[in-house]
Amino acid sequence: MLTTDVQTREQLVRRAADLVPLLRKNAAWAEENRRIHEESIEAMADAGVFKMRVPTRYGGYEADARTLVEVGAALGRGDGSTAWIASVYWIPTWMVGLFPDAVQDEVFATADVRVCGTLSPTGTATPADGGVVLNGKWGFQSGALHSHWQEIVAIQMGPGEPMPIVALVPISDMTIIDDWHTSGLKGTGSVSTVADGVFVPSERVLPLPAILQGQGASAANANSPIYRAPLLPVASASSVGTVLGMAKAAREVFFERLPDRKITYTGYAHQNEAALTHLQVADATNKIDEAEFHATRLATLLDDKCASGAPWTLEERVRARGDLGAVCGLARQAVDILATASGGSSIYLDVPTQRIARDVQAATMHALMHPNTNAELYGRVLCGLEPDTLYI
Structure with missing residues (x-):
């Protein structure tokens, strides 16, 4: 199995987790100004987030998919928009590694290039x-x-x-x-x-067909395991952590508010005593756990295939998109349950729940992340039909 050094992975994940308070502090500013705060960009650069898919010869980490998922989930706990930007950068940065080495020299000459x-x-x-x-x-x-x-x-x-x-x-x-x-x-x-x-x-x-197949023009990266994969599984594994992290953030915010909440117009002076609340948090937590399973399975598939260099089967390629869609669908369902359970007070802008709900909805509407689109493609191939898209 392809693995990032355990110490390096733990360090990257810890650095990302340490950013959560800062990203949460800047989230409202980012939403109001429709861009990530420069403080958040600089902090992610300092944490090595933008170097994760940069080749090691340029000072990058060439991080494996498991590390991408874990770091993306940590950032997503802080702010969905900020985590989304990081995950988006990882994909084209990986694509740069397929270009001739002289082009890479030009692009990666910029520190923390984005x-x-x-x-x-x-x-x-x-x-x-x-x-x-x-x-x-x-x-x-x-x-x-x-x-x-x-x-x-x-x-x-x-x-x-x-x-x-x-x-x-x-x-x-x-x-x-x-x-x-x-x-x-x-x-x-x-x-x-x-x-x-x-x-x-x-x-x-x-x-583009060469890029989709992961067929590059780089001599220096020819033997690097992370470049032994088609583009769409790489893009899928780069993206799932962000959505998973947003669902975890919704759960964290819910439990932070729970001790002080009652259920208005009912006999429950404390929401945590209501059977309905017990069912809601259990259902949401199970969906988050299921989403994490699919994210981990996707990362493991990508890392294993990259390590072995074995050809990708058609079913494996569409399963990667199927796992991506499953994470998005389950995370969105979990956030919806938690938002519903958060009551009318959660619509105020100073309560992160409303922003998380809108962000996860926007993320799962993305053409390559939509649960229905990915499930249909996966099922189509499982039924013995050829895929109806090049994006596999």
Whole structure:
């Protein structure tokens, strides 16, 4: 099994857990200002969060999936938006490791480099002498306001058949559109970015199908275990910890408030005496435990496959997305139960429950994290049909 050194994992998880009070303190500010507080960004950098998927030769950790899940869950206990940003950075940072070594030298020359991006091909790439020219608009760019680079997916037009490509672009080459006005994950600042005739040299362009298969152009990373995986299982394992952490945060907040609560208009002077409360907290806790099972199973699958280098079966690939969807569905159900049990006073903005509920809803509506979408794909393949998407 692929493992991060136990001492290193424990250190990274402990550092992330130590950030919980700070992230909770800054969560309301982040939501109001629609971006992560710089204090939180600096604290995560100091804790090594942004180096977790950076190759060791650049001072990174090349952390395994189990470490990503545990650190993501710790950050999620502090603030969903902040944890979301960290998990988003881990995915494009891993993708950078598939590019030629000279490109990695350029990107990782920046200390605590942060790379944002999505997989939606909402722009075009026109061949030009020595590279391509990008035009288009990319939405949901979580972390763009704090990024140094953006990973862009575009459709390369002619000659020949159109082909999806992945390009690495300095964020300074992009125009940021402040359009992030949402009901949940407000603090992520997931704005849109626009490319207007941006030139990208050919060494910073790779075919998307190769990236999806985890087939890179890096000689230095060719034997690194973390690069022996398709992109979607990597992205899935990078994301689940954040959602799990939000569910744990909802439970923590509930029990912090419980001793001082009654159930209004009932005979219960203390909520903790009500049988209904007992059923609610047991149900929510079981769902959180089930979500943690799926998150751990996903991380174990990814780490084991990376360590062995064995080919991925189709069922394993869609099960990774199935586990991702299961974590999201169970976490959302748990938060909903706890929010319902928290009563009318929990709708005040100084009570984190309402923000956690909105954040977990927003996270689970993401196209690659939606419980229904992932369950349908998993069931489709279990029924003997071919997947109806390239994103497996």
